[in-house]
Amino acid sequence: MNVKQAVFQCDGADVPADLALQFKAAPIQIRSEGPDASLTLHIQNLDTRVLMGVNDILADLVRIAAYVYAADQMVSRGGPADVHLEAWRREMTLCLPVSVPEVWGQESVRKALSVALNFASEDTWDFRFSPGGTTTRQLTFFPPNVDRALLRDPDAVLLFSGGADSLSAAVDAAVNRGLRPLLVSHFPSFMTGGRQKRLWSALKRRSEWQFPYLGFHIFRRASDPASTSQRVRPFLYASIGSAVAAQLGVGRVELADNGVVSLGLPINGSVIGAQTSRTTHFKFLTCFRALLATLGIGPVDVENPLRQKTRAEALTILKNAGCSELVALTYSCSHAARRPQDKPQCGCCSQCIDRRFGSVAAGLENVDPGSRYGTDIFFDALPEGEALTLANSYLQFARAVVITPAEDLFNEWPELYQCIPTGPGSVEAATEIAALLKRQGQAVDAVVAEMIGRARLPLARGEIPATSLVRLAIGASPQLLELPFEGNVFRREGEFWMVSYEGLRVALRSTKGMDYLGYLVARPGQQIEARDLEAEFSSQAAAAGGRGRTHEKARQAVTKALNGAIATIRLRHTSLALADHLEAAIHRGNTPAYVPTTPIDWRLTA
Amino acid sequence: MIGLLQSSPEDIEQIASQTVGAAERRLRQLSDDPSLGYALWFLARIAWASRTEVFVSRLEAFGFALDADDPALSFIAQSSDHLREIFSRLPQSGPFGELASLALRRTLSETVGQQSGSLFGASVSDLQLAVREYSTSSGFSVMARRFFADFMARTIRFFVDREVSNAAGGDRALQGTDATRRFDEALDLYCRQSARILDNFAADWFSKRNWLTGGEVSRDEAQGFVAVALRKLRSELQPAYR
Numbered sequence: 018m019n020v021k022q023a024v025f026q027c028d029g030a031d032v033p034a035d036l037a038l039q040f041k042a043a044p045i046q047i048r049s050e051g052p053d054a055s056l057t058l059h060i061q062n063l064d065t066r067v068l069m070g071v072n073d074i075l076a077d078l079v080r081i082a083a084y085v086y087a088a089d090q091m092v093s094r095g096g097p098a099d100v101h102l103e104a105w106r107r108e109m110t111l112c113l114p115v116s117v118p119e120v121w122g123q124e125s126v127r128k129a130l131s132v133a134l135n136f137a138s139e140d141t142w143d144f145r146f147s148p149g150g151t152t153t154r155q156l157t158f159f160p161p162n163v164d165r166a167l168l169r170d171p172d173a174v175l176l177f178s179g180g181a182d183s184l185s186a187a188v189d190a191a192v193n194r195g196l197r198p199l200l201v202s203h204f205p206s207f208m209t210g211g212r213q214k215r216l217w218s219a220l221k222r223r224s225e226w227q228f229p230y231l232g233f234h235i236f237r238r239a240s241d242p243a244s245t246s247q248r249v250r251p252f253l254y255a256s257i258g259s260a261v262a263a264q265l266g267v268g269r270v271e272l273a274d275n276g277v278v279s280l281g282l283p284i285n286g287s288v289i290g291a292q293t294s295r296t297t298h299f300k301f302l303t304c305f306r307a308l309l310a311t312l313g314i315g316p317v318d319v320e321n322p323l324r325q326k327t328r329a330e331a332l333t334i335l336k337n338a339g340c341s342e343l344v345a346l347t348y349s350c351s352h353a354a355r356r357p358q359d360k361p362q363c364g365c366c367s368q369c370i371d372r373r374f375g376s377v378a379a380g381l382e383n384v385d386p387g388s389r390y391g392t393d394i395f396f397d398a399l400p401e402g403e404a405l406t407l408a409n410s411y412l413q414f415a416r417a418v419v420i421t422p423a424e425d426l427f428n429e430w431p432e433l434y435q436c437i438p439t440g441p442g443s444v445e446a447a448t449e450i451a452a453l454l455k456r457q458g459q460a461v462d463a464v465v466a467e468m469i470g471r472a473r474l475p476l477a478r479g480e481i482p483a484t485s486l487v488r489l490a491i492g493a494s495p496q497l498l499e500l501p502f503e504g505n506v507f508r509r510e511g512e513f514w515m516v517s518y519e520g521l522r523v524a525l526r527s528t529k530g531m532d533y534l535g536y537l538v539a540r541p542g543q544q545i546e547a548r549d550l551e552a553e554f555s556s557q558a559a560a561a562g563g564r565g566r567t568h569e570k571a572r573q574a575v576t577k578a579l580n581g582a583i584a585t586i587r588l589r590h591t592s593l594a595l596a597d598h599l600e601a602a603i604h605r606g607n608t609p610a611y612v613p614t615t616p617i618d619w620r621l622t623a
Numbered sequence: 624m625i626g627l628l629q630s631s632p633e634d635i636e637q638i639a640s641q642t643v644g645a646a647e648r649r650l651r652q653l654s655d656d657p658s659l660g661y662a663l664w665f666l667a668r669i670a671w672a673s674r675t676e677v678f679v680s681r682l683e684a685f686g687f688a689l690d691a692d693d694p695a696l697s698f699i700a701q702s703s704d705h706l707r708e709i710f711s712r713l714p715q716s717g718p719f720g721e722l723a724s725l726a727l728r729r730t731l732s733e734t735v736g737q738q739s740g741s742l743f744g745a746s747v748s749d750l751q752l753a754v755r756e757y758s759t760s761s762g763f764s765v766m767a768r769r770f771f772a773d774f775m776a777r778t779i780r781f782f783v784d785r786e787v788s789n790a791a792g793g794d795r796a797l798q799g800t801d802a803t804r805r806f807d808e809a810l811d812l813y814c815r816q817s818a819r820i821l822d823n824f825a826a827d828w829f830s831k832r833n834w835l836t837g838g839e840v841s842r843d844e845a846q847g848f849v850a851v852a853l854r855k856l857r858s859e860l861q862p863a864y865r
Binding site: 019020101102103105106108135136141285286287288289290406409410412413416417424425427428431432434435437438439440443444447448489490492 | 688693694696697699700701702703704707711714715717718721722725728729732733736741742743744777779780781782783784800801802803804807
């Protein structure tokens with residue numbers, strides 16, 4: 018394969034004679050100033066609008082990342098037609114000005130820089146540095162003699178994309194881990210950023226910590242990009258986050274993706290290496306930390322705080338913090354810029370598919386319903402091409418993960434060896450990864466089962482398209498549609514309650530409210546004191562002889578739990594009749610009971 | 624192959640074998656791929672080194688930093704890093720460098736897991752013992768077979784997976800996710816069976832090369848092995864799709 022080679026001259030930097038001889042063509046120009054400027058590099062402090070000078074090395078790091086970001090877009094990688102990746106890899110040489118060339122020119126620094134970018138992008142990057150990083154407009158982003166108190170004394174920097182994962186990380190940092198994160202966003206144009214800012218405003222209203230916020234407008238101007246893969250974006254994000262953190266003396270930078278996405282596993286055999294984004298990949302973060310250490314920046318720890326969480330578990334952070342409604346303001350879709358407001362997610366890209374499954378698994382469909390997706394992957398026909406490939410591959414991957422023994426996961430996906438340390442801690446990390454993947458597979462399985470259950474009647478009537486995800490999951494196994502008719506079911510199976518009513522079935526995760534409902538439904542007409550009902554499901558209360566609370570507190574707690582469970586059933590079981598029935602039949606109060614006006618023959622056991 | 628997948632449902636195993644045949648042309652182009660040659664060379668050198676008392680020292684020569692008690696996982700992870708560094712200087716391999724690296728990792732991983740009983744619990748010493756079981760002529764032929772079978776399966780899936788999903792659903796060849804999974808399993812099985820054609824050649828090669836070089840098989844010799852191996856694999860594939 019012929020590898021495309023490109024040489025860039027950034028802001029008039031010296032081009033060494035050996036390069037000029039080797040590459041006959043004139044270098045590609047990147048300018049950040051002047052009438053021919055093609056690169057915008059502007060930092061906006063969204064909080065105080067006061068700016069100041071920055072440490073030279075840190076300013077250089079941000080500039081280098083900006084030049085790399087621009088260069089990446091200026092050389093084609095073959096485009097969508099190059100399905101066999103014959104033009105994917107490039108050799109990129111940047112001649113650029115820096116304030117401290119004696120540092121950047123060291124072999125160890127150049128190598129660390131190249132290694133990090135090579136892993137993120139699979140391109141070969143080389144750099145030739147020359148003096149001249151100072152421009153007429155200083156790179157500035159903090160007030161003079163910066164006082165951390167002006168920014169409310171943050172102790173962490175968090176890259177904030179406006180997606181669900183970075184929102185979960187922000188809430189987790191402030192609510193659960195007691196951190197005071199400063200948010201940093203990259204804006205690829207002056208027109209973008211509205212969504213992040215709306216989300217930021219909503220977040221501040223729900224939080225005691227007011228999340229100071231910096232925006233970095235870094236983008237190319239003039240021509241359309243020759244490459245849109247943007248695999249160097251992780252380097253840009255990590256650079257701007259680390260520069261801010263180091264300037265403030267903050268020791269922690271967080272780039273957040275849920276753990277499964279972070280692993281960067283290929284969804285099928287046609288996807289190889291850096292075709293899957295490596296924004297928070299363990300190996301990339303390791304290489305980037307090594308670069309910072311080589312430069313003497315820090316100590317700054319660059320981590321992914323969600324690396325041990327599935328998408329559903331990350332979303333559950335928001336639910337547990339009482340911030341569920343903020344999910345509706347997040348954007349996961351890779352085509353978000355072109356989406357209508359009422360359907361901000363396309364539903365078919367890999368991010369949308371993962372989000373849809375995660376929302377269902379986390380019980381957040383009330384704030385992220387299928388109606389907000391352009392295509393509901395479960396029940397709509399998926400168009401041929403990428404959408405069908407992604408949906409089928411997503412299911413296949415989850416199924417494979419479930420049936421593969423934990424240790425064999427590293428045989429099936431040897432890509433995982435890049436996700437563990439090469440020294441101490443490799444076994445612990447491998448064990449965590451195996452457990453994460455198992456939880457992901459099981460969650461996907463449970464969601465699929467639930468969706469098949471919801472669609473049982475439409476499926477039997479032939480109303481669900483053959484290329485919907487539900488039909489793909491059923492495949493050539495129509496016996497799944499011919500489940501023996503069990504009548505009305507209210508039965509616990511492991512961590513789930515299987516509830517079937519009027520032919521429609523739903524699997525609901527066990528909660529206190531569902532457990533109370535199940536207990537009452539199994540004993541129609543029998544009253545039980547609220548405190549005793551609590552004690553049935555609480556070892557603590559039982560140990561206290563079932564009298565751990567006052568009557569009133571128990572009544573309130575049990576009533577709240579029962580109401581919550583019925584509300585969940587109203588949301589999840591598509592026939593409202595069940596929720597209406599329970600609403601009428603479940604008597605709350607000091608002695609709750611299930612008293613149906615018309616007896617229902619419930620199957621309570623398998 | 625695409626036409627087969629778009630047709631009415633057929634026997635999945637037959638579709639898989641026809642798909643495998645369609646990859647013959649690409650395998651011909653890979654005969655002189657330097658990344659594939661390096662991966663095979665690395666495997667041969669590790670196999671021979673496992674027979675010595677200085678296995679860890681031999682690994683240090685590759686730039687590995689390991690003790691005998693370190694987890695085997697660490698060795699395979701370092702192998703991944705090592706190959707990535709080497710292959711970064713061989714961009715002409717394109718995606719096939721990554722496929723060769725994955726096939727090597729899987730070969731080592733399966734070998735250790737099967738021999739020691741627990742991949743996660745194995746140490747570098749256990750890895751040496753495991754690989755040593757495959758450091759005879761017949762043993763190396765098994766490892767080489769695994770390596771090439773996996774590489775071939777990955778290569779084929781690199782080309783066809785994009786189309787396989789378009790053949791899923793409704794009245795098409797693959798009626799759902801389960802059928803897609805069976806297609807992949809059939810493909811893997813076919814590749815493993817086809818790779819058996821390498822057994823005698825790999826055993827002879829390993830024995831002769833190491834006897835002549837004292838265990839210092841060269842990269843050129845490994846590249847020569849790759850060329851012959853791929854020719855044999857292609858000859859095995861051709862009858863499948865005629």
